[in-house]
Amino acid sequence: MQKKQAKLTPQDIKRYNGYIWKTIIGCLIFVVLLITLTAFGALGPLPGFQYIENPKSNLASQIISSDKQVLGTYYIQNRSPVTYKDLSPNVVNALVATEDSRFYEHSGIDFQRIPSIILHNLLGSQQGGSTITQQLAKNLFNGGGSHNFFVRITQKLKEQIIAVRLERHYTKEEILTMYLNTVDFGAYNTFGIKSAARTYFNTTPDKLTPDQAALLIGMLNAPGIYSPINHPNRALGRRNLVLDRMKKENYLSAGQLEEFKAKPLGLDFTRIDHNEGLAQYFRAVLKKEIVKIMADKSIAKPDGTPYDLDRDGLKIYTTIDATMQGYAEQAQREYMRTLQAQFNDHWHGHSLWKEIPTFKGLIDTGMRRSDRWRELKSDGKSDDEIRENFNTPDTLNLFTWHGNIDTVMKPVDSIVYCKLLLRNSLMSMDPTTGYIKAWVGGINFEHFKYDQVKDGSRQVGSTAKPFTYSVAIDEAYSPCLQVDNVPDTNYTVTPAWCPRSGKDETHAGMLTLTQALAFSQNWITAHIMKEVTPLPVVELIKKMGVNSPNLQPYPSICIGSFDATVFDMTGAYSVFANHGVWTQPTFLLRIEDKNGNVLYTNHTRVKQAMNEQTAYVMTHMLKGVVDIPGATGGRLRWKYHFTNPIGGKTGTTQNNSDGWFIGITPQLVTGVWTGCEDRAIHFRTERLGEGANTALPIFALYMKQVYANPALGVKMNVDFAPPKNGVSISLDCDQYNQQTKDTKEVDKKLEF
Structure with a gap:
């Protein structure tokens, strides 16, 4: 026999109601107390006003070319900030529709969603409950969410307080922008909407279409799970869900919804890392240079801490033309x-x-x-x-020229x-400004990180010959002076010295200095060195910016027995093209902080290294290297069909270990070097190993493209300008010969 249940009396109901209300009020008091304690920092420090005004995030520093392209970035997190005006409305609409549909109505905390927040956290989920502002607070100030329930509750309280403070200090547009600049988009360390747009669609945030924006916003909850690279079907389903929500919030019409849902993912995936993109070698050298500048000049943040290129979002303006x-x-x-x-x-x-x-x-x-x-x-x-x-x-990854x-x-x-593997480097600069326009430090930065432009010194070979001829011209030797091309042993040094000259490379008979340089004749060059002596040549080379530890006043430097970098040699040749003025090769213009404040401005050094007339005569002689039939640079004419004023000098070192070509035009000077990592490994014949075959063709292919692009402003019909006061040295060898016939004793230094 069942026992009868006792009826609740009015007193019992009143008593139970009292318990319930006391529990509710107690919970409310507890929550208020928790919030108060959190606000006063009892549960851990909160960011102060100044920190909220200047929130920290790892921002990639951008390397910007002279034509306003981003060459690359330095980063811990691949993140580049954008402003609100740089965002497509599609991105904003997708974000609000998916993450916080009442974003424009609340003040950081959406009280209508409080039950949802509590439920999500009780179930162990950290997604779906927070407003965009709270998520921003978590990303900027509160670190990752803890898996400990009680710690996570404390973090949530902090996020709510920070969210309210963010809403007081920033506009809704600023909050959206900050959020989109901080979020993680997965693949290859991609942070922020700008990096995501470039990585997944090779575009910019302002050009994202609704379906593209929906894909990116859909990834935010779980970039790994919804990765369009690793899980395209999941990503497609998630994208379509975001499109549905955009339709629900009236950001899309029914017709647009169906149109965009029918589209494929349409990825244009561009992997972005330190080994990708243009000018990898240059970027590595630039980074070391900036670190040195910052240390030497004690450039620091207002709080005295040093700038971090990988985290502080600096803008680095360079001379490189993309x-x-x-x-x-x-x-x-x-x-x-x-x-x-x-x-x-x-x-x-x-x-x-x-x-x-x-x-x-x-x-x-x-x-x-x-x-x-x-x-x-x-x-x-x-x-x-x-x-x-x-x-x-073992399984190894190797570089080849086919990938x-x-x-x-x-x-x-x-x-x-x-x-x-043959290595190669190139540097191209404007001789007037000193601005370096192109820098190729090696054949593949991923596999071979050693920079051959500024860090790699190699023997310069015959590219050194113009230095000796420059001293001679400056001492009033005529470029038309004829010298018998025979060995001339220099007995003023011990042991006596005379360079070799192979049978196939020797042009017998009387040659002018211009011809001797054009044919790169060792014996005549050594004869001129004997006349002018090594010390003035060394002094000139140093004035022209070549800093080499083994550059000593020995006769052999006339044929390039010393080592130098492509950087120094290209800068030195710019003196010829720039009226005798050495302009320091420059690749860094200025550095700005993330707010556009200028931290450093570079000032290029300039000095007169050579007589203006001597420089002009040397441009004439260097043009002979290209123009005279049979000269070492002649293939620029007969093979590559250049018709414009152009000069240069080939260089080939002993055993064909190094091949050089340095080309000069009035607007560009370009140095190219080719050789193996070790000098012992090389071509066995000069026909293949000479600079005319290993380096000159790269110069030619590069210049052909430069000339073909009028927007670059490098013109073919421009010749080297003569000195303002005219030229007193005769460049017309017929005139020189006619005048010397009437002279009983020809002065080898005769000038006109």
Whole structure:
């Protein structure tokens, strides 16, 4: 027999209601107390007013070219900020519709969603409950959400207080912009809407269409789960859900909804990292230079802490022209692919181990300098164990001129492969301003990070000859002076010195100085060095900006026995094209902080290195290197069909280890070097290894593209301007010869 339930009396109901109200009021008091304690920092510090006015986030520093292109960024997080006017309305609409439909109505906390927030957190979910302003507070000030329930409740309270403060200090547009600048879009460290637009669609935030915006906004809840690269079907479904919400909030019509939902993802994925994009070598050199400048000049933030290039969103303005940089890199790719094939064919069937005595030592050194050796050494492996590892096949990623490849081979064989790769570098500058327009420091930054423009010194070969002739011209030697091309041993030094000159490269008989330079004749150059002596030549070279530790006053420097960088040599040749004035090669213009305040402005150094008339005569002689039939630079005319005023000098070092060409025009001076990593590895014949074959073609391909683009302002019909006071030295050798016939004793320094 069931027991009867007792009826609740009015007193019981009243008592229970009292309990309920006391519980509710107690909870409210507890929440208010918690909020009050949080607001006063009892549960942990909150950002102050100044911090909210200047919220910290990891902003990528941008490297900006002279034609206003972003060459690349330095970053911990690949994030570049935008302003509200840079945002497409589609992005804003997709964000508001999906994340916070009442965004424009609340003041940081949407009280209508409080039950939802509590429910989400009780269920262990940290998504869907917060307003956009609260999410921004979390991103900027509160770090990642904790998995501990009680800690997360404290964090939520802080986010609400910070959100209210953000709403008081910023407009809705500013909050939306800040939020879109902070969020994570997944792939390859992509943060912020600007980086996301470029990474996934190769566009800018202001050009995002509704379907593109919906895809990106849809990723925000879980960039990994909704990645269009790794999970395209999930991403498509999520994108369409965002489009549905945009329709629900009246941002899209029914017709537009169906149109955009029917579209494929339409990705134009562009991987962005430090090894991608234009001018990778230049960007690496630039970063080291900026760090040095900041330290040397004590440039710091208002609070005294140093600037961080990877986090502080600096804007770095450079002289590099993105278009010309692209042309230079394209010219390198195009010709080096051909030249490497020549090199491989040239060595096919020959044993490097037998024909290069030092080859075994070079490979051993290459192993010891490799990352693999260092890693194995740090793991405690012995040298014998490491060598065994190098002789064990492994899967390796190799650079080729047809793209990177994964292959199985012995690591030691990969060292051999890399040693046989020809390297190349190029620098192009405006001789008047000193502004460097293009910088190609190597063949592939991902695999070979050593910069060959500014950091790599190589023997300069015959590109040094114009320095000796410049001293002679300055001492009143005529470019038309004829010298018998025979050995002239210099007995003023010990031991006596005379350079060699191969049978095939020697032009016998009497040659003018202009012809001797054009044909790159060693004996006549050595004769002129004997006449002018080495010390004035060394002094001139240094005035022209070449800083080389092995540049000593020895006769052999006339044929380029010293080492120098492409950076210094290109800057030196700019003196010829710039009326004898050396203008410091410059690649950095100024640095600004994220707010546009100028932190540093570069001032280019300028000095008169050479007599203006001497410089002009040298441009005439360097044009002879291109114009005189049979001259070393002649293929610019007969093969590449240049018709404009252009000069230059080829350079080939002993055993064809280095090939150079430095070309001059009135508006551009460009230096190119080619060679293997080790000088012992090289072409075995001068026909293939000379600078005219290894370096000049890259200059030609680059300049052809430059001249073909009128927007660059580099004109073909411009010649080198003569000195303002005229030229007293005769450049017409017929006139010179006629006048010397009437002179009983011809003064070798005769000038007109």
